Amino acid sequence: MVTVTDFRNLASTAAALAAEHLETLAERPVYRPVPPADREWLVGQPLPEEGRPLDELLEDVSRRVMGYPMGNGHPGFFGWVNSPPSPAGVLVTPLAAALNPSCAGGEHAGPLLERTVVRWLAELVGYPGGGLLTSGASMATIVALAAARHRAATEDGWDVRAEGLAGRPPLVLYVSAEGHSCLRKAAELLGIGTRWLRTVPVDAEFRMDPDALAELVRADRAAGLRPFCVAASAGTVNTGAVDPLDEIADVAAAHGLWLHVDGAYGALGALAADLADGFAGLARADSLALDPHKWLGVPVDCGCALLRDPDRARAAFSLVPAYLRDPDADEFGWFAEYGPEQTRPFRALRVWATIAHLGRAGVAGLVERTVGLAGRLAQLVREAEDFELLAPVATSIVAFRHRPAGGGADLNRELPAAVNARGRVFLTGTNLGGTEALRACILHPDTTEDDLVALLAEIRAAAAELAQLSSTQTSSPRTATG
Numbered sequence: 094m095v096t097v098t099d100f101r102n103l104a105s106t107a108a109a110l111a112a113e114h115l116e117t118l119a120e121r122p123v124y125r126p127v128p129p130a131d132r133e134w135l136v137g138q139p140l141p142e143e144g145r146p147l148d149e150l151l152e153d154v155s156r157r158v159m160g161y162p163m164g165n166g167h168p169g170f171f172g173w174v175n176s177p178p179s180p181a182g183v184l185v186t187p188l189a190a191a192l193n194p195s196c197a198g199g200e201h202a203g204p205l206l207e208r209t210v211v212r213w214l215a216e217l218v219g220y221p222g223g224g225l226l227t228s229g230a231s232m233a234t235i236v237a238l239a240a241a242r243h244r245a246a247t248e249d250g251w252d253v254r255a256e257g258l259a260g261r262p263p264l265v266l267y268v269s270a271e272g273h274s275c276l277r278k279a280a281e282l283l284g285i286g287t288r289w290l291r292t293v294p295v296d297a298e299f300r301m302d303p304d305a306l307a308e309l310v311r312a313d314r315a316a317g318l319r320p321f322c323v324a325a326s327a328g329t330v331n332t333g334a335v336d337p338l339d340e341i342a343d344v345a346a347a348h349g350l351w352l353h354v355d356g357a358y359g360a361l362g363a364l365a366a367d368l369a370d371g372f373a374g375l376a377r378a379d380s381l382a383l384d385p386h387k388w389l390g391v392p393v394d395c396g397c398a399l400l401r402d403p404d405r406a407r408a409a410f411s412l413v414p415a416y417l418r419d420p421d422a423d424e425f426g427w428f429a430e431y432g433p434e435q436t437r438p439f440r441a442l443r444v445w446a447t448i449a450h451l452g453r454a455g456v457a458g459l460v461e462r463t464v465g466l467a468g469r470l471a472q473l474v475r476e477a478e479d480f481e482l483l484a485p486v487a488t489s490i491v492a493f494r495h496r497p498a499g500g501g502a503d504l505n506r507e508l509p510a511a512v513n514a515r516g517r518v519f520l521t522g523t524n525l526g527g528t529e530a531l532r533a534c535i536l537h538p539d540t541t542e543d544d545l546v547a548l549l550a551e552i553r554a555a556a557a558e559l560a561q562l563s564s565t566q567t568s569s570p571r572t573a574t575g
C-alpha cells in the first residue's frame with residue numbers, strides 16, 4: 094500500500110530526479126555506452142516474485158536508468174530527428190498519467206482537449222483540416238493512406254473494407270526516392286504492396302520531380318492500373334528537402350490522386366519567414382502527417398494525422414459495436430472512429446502545455462532559430478576545405494561529408510559511431526543517391542554556434558583516430574593466418 098504521504102514524498106523525489114537530469118545533462122557526455130553490468134540489469138532482470146518499495150525503485154531508476162539516455166536532450170545531439178522534451182511537456186506528463194484516461198472518446202478532459210490541440214496544430218501550419226493525435230508519423234501515415242485507399246475504392250464503386258483488394262486493379266502509390274520508410278511500411282500493411290509503390294525520381298536538390306510523377310501516373314493508367322495517391326514530403330529525413338508541393342498538387346488534381354504530405358518533421362518549417370514560400374501548396378493536401386514529438390519538442394510519443402476532410406478517415410475506420418455506443422456524443426463522435434487505435438493515451442495534455450507555453454511566436458522563434466543554425470553550419474561546411482555540403486539547407490537538416498586528404502572510401506560510413514563514442518556531440522549518417530553522407534538535424538533550442546564548431550572539430554578528431562587505427566592495423570605484422 095502506498096499512503097498519500099508516501100506518494101507525495103516519492104513524487105518530490107521523482108520530480109527532483111527529472112529536474113536534476115534536465116539541469117545537468119549538458120555537462121555530461123551526449124551519449125555513453127551502457128556498461129555490461131547495468132546492461133545486464135536492464136535487459137536481463139528476472140520477473141520479481143515479490144514487490145519492492147517504491148523508494149527502492151526510484152533508486153534503481155536514478156542509478157541504472159537516468160545515466161544512460163539516448164542523447165536527444167543534449168544540445169550537442171544532431172542525430173536522426175529527435176528533439177529534446179519541452180519543459181512544459183515534461184511537467185504535465187505525470188499529471189496525464191495520474192488521470193490515466195483512455196482518449197478513445199467521450200465527454201471528459203482528454204478527448205475534448207485533443208480537439209483543441211489538433212486545431213492548433215493545423216492552424217500553426219495553415220492547414221485547413223482536422224484529425225487526431227497518433228503515436229507518431231508512422232501511425233499517422235497509416236491513417237492517411239487508409240483514408241486515401243478507401244476514397245479510391247469508393248470512387249470506383251466498391252467497398253475496400255468489405256471486399257479487401259483482391260480482384261481489383263492494383264492501387265498505385267507514388268513516393269519520391271527520398272520518401273520516409275514509414276510510407277512503404279504503410280503501403281505493405283494496407284495491402285497495396287511494394288510492387289505497386291512507384292519511386293518518383295528527385296532533382297539535384299532531392300525534391301520530387303512533378304513531371305516524372307505525371308509521366309509515371311500516365312503510364313500506369315495506360316497499363317490498366319489504378320493510381321490513387323502521391324505522398325510528397327515537407328522535410329525529408331535525409332536532407333530536410335521540401336518537395337514542390339504546389340506543382341505536385343496540380344498533378345494530383347489533374348489525375349485524381351489523393352495528395353498526402355509527410356510533414357512529420359518539417360511542416361513547422363512553414364513558420365519560418367524565409368522558408369514559408371517553399372511550403373506553398375501544403376494547404377492543398379488531402380492529408381498531412383505532422384509530428385509534435387519532433388520539432389515542437391512534445392515528449393514522445395505524439396504524432397498527428399490531419400485530413401482536409403476528417404470524415405474520410407472516419408469512413409475508413411469507424412466501427413462502433415454496441416458496447417461502445419455513446420448516445421451523448423456530438424457529431425464528431427469518438428477519436429477511436431478515425432484511426433486504428435481504441436484505447437488512446439492522453440497525448441493532448443503534452444501538446445497543449447507545449448504550445449500554450451511557447452505560443453505561436455515561441456514556436457516560430459524555435460523554428461527560425463534552428464533553421465538559422467542549420468544555415469550557419471552549412472556556411473562553416475562550405476568554408477572548410479575538408480568538408481563538402483551535399484544538399485541545400487531547406488529546413489534544419491544539413492547533409493554533408495568529410496573529405497580529409499587521404500580519407501578512405503568508407504570514412505563517412507564509419508564516422509558517426511566514432512564521433513558518438515567520443516561523447517561531445519552525436520550525429521547519424523545516411524546514403525544520398527549512392528554517396529555516404531553525414532547529416533546534422535538541429536532541433537534543440539539551446540544548441541549554439543559553439544556546438545556547430547565542436548561538431549566539425551569532433552568529426553575531424555574522430556577521422557584522425559580512425560586513420561591512426563587503420564595505419565596501426567596495416568603496419569602491425571600479422572600474428573595469425575587462416
Ligand SMILES: Cc1ncc(COP(=O)(O)O)c(C=O)c1O
Pocket residue numbers: 173174228229230231232273275328329330355356357358359384396
Ligand atoms: C520525415 C519523416 N517522416 C516520418 C517519420 C516517422 O515518424 P515516427 O517515427 O514518428 O513514426 C520520420 C521519423 O523520423 C520522419 O523524419
